[in-house]
Amino acid sequence: KAGVTQTPRYLIKTRGQQVTLSCSPISGHRSVSWYQQTPGQGLQFLFEYFSETQRNKGNFPGRFSGRQFSNSRSEMNVSTLELGDSALYLCASSLSLSGQTFTDTQYFGPGTRLTVL
């Protein structure tokens, strides 16, 4: 079974631009979560989508948004990029059979490395 895939793997943008990252979960997985990883702050939870609905949200500004499609694929968008948005963005998928958050194993994708100049 194919793992979680993320595209693109690397991205360079300039301040003020916007960016869209894509995540394809493992087949059959219904939950997709997004994380930001930086050397200083570590791994931080952005949001989680389940059945096309945002179910949980971390403490990030509204410039960070996402959505999930009917096939469970998810996109994350960051508008008006800032230098501090440079990070590794990881998505993780899980079966979420029970419908409850974080009770099932999350499988991480390889991440998208975003550099903002």
Add this chain to the structure above:
Amino acid sequence: QKEVEQNSGPLSVPEGAIASLNCTYSDRVSQSFFWYRQYSGKSPELIMSIYSNGDKEDGRFTAQLNKASQYVSLLIRDSQPSDSATYLCAVHNTDKLIFGTGTRLQVFP
């Protein structure tokens, strides 16, 4: 106070020894606890999950949870150089999964 705290390390142990990794959390209503391993340049992968007080063993790994002390630990027995990685503690808190900044483990031959 950070919600999930870990010693950043590095924790250096000789091959064959027991590595002990610790994590404390601040919110008493936390429900689920996870240990992830992350090799340099790679994504995190789940090693253990634990939900109730006590010990949970899986091969060379043992997770220990003490909710009264708000403390969770991971023991790695018979440490191998291949265990050298950063270990992330994660705590499920209501509607968020909160990660510690990780402990870097180095196992030397």
